[in-house]
Amino acid sequence: MKPDKKIKTILVLFGLIIAFMCGFVWWKFESIDLDNDSTVVQELEALDYEKDLSNTSVISAIEGNAEFKFPLSSREIFAYTTGLRDIYIQTRFAIDKADLDEFIDSTRCDVPLSTLTVPAEIASPQFDWWMLSSAKIVKGCKGTTENFEQEVYVDMSDFEIYVIYVRGGTH
Structure with a gap:
């Protein structure tokens, strides 16, 4: 066989291999059912209760999603988190009055x-632990960054223990 024929034969075989691979890839992707709900990723949803700060993995997740740090006196911690790409979180917990500035x-x-x-749609409970509507003295503040919005409400009805409510989410 002449060198030119060898090169042509190799090129033809190489072309056939590439065509076969492209056909296989097309066939494989054609068989995927994109309309099937079983292939859709479900959004995250978590409902947590922690008596104190001892479960550090849950506490760290709440702090990360809500973008704040719990003071050491934090207790009776409730949190609801949902989302897939954008996260929404509601959390409620109690702190000692002395720790309010550190928290804020x-x-x-x-x-x-x-x-x-407090607007009615925020005060009304989605969960039995979200008791903002029963608060007698409420102070609050809001903050926004490029990717996150946060609302903080402080129930000051008890003069020694404050109940904190935080709503936040990415956007």
Whole structure:
């Protein structure tokens, strides 16, 4: 066989191999059912309760999703998290009055706490632990970053233990 014929034969075989591979890939992707609900990724949904800060993995996840740090006195921690790409979180917990400033400093609030009326859609409970509607004295603040919005409400009805409510989410 002449060298030119060998090169042509190799090129033809190489072309056939590439054509076969392309056909196989097309056939494989053609068989995928993109309309089948079983291939759709379900969004995350978690409902948590922690008596204190001892379960560090859950506490870290809540802090990361809600973008704040729990003070050491934090207890009776409830959280609801949902989302897939954008995360939404609601959390409620109690702290000692003395830890309020430390907590607020860790939030996204860009103005000091101020007395406010909580909108009905925020006050009404989606969960039995979200008791903002029964708060007598509420102060709150809001903050926004490029990718995150946060609302903080502080129930100051008890003069020693404050109940904190935080709503936040990515956008």
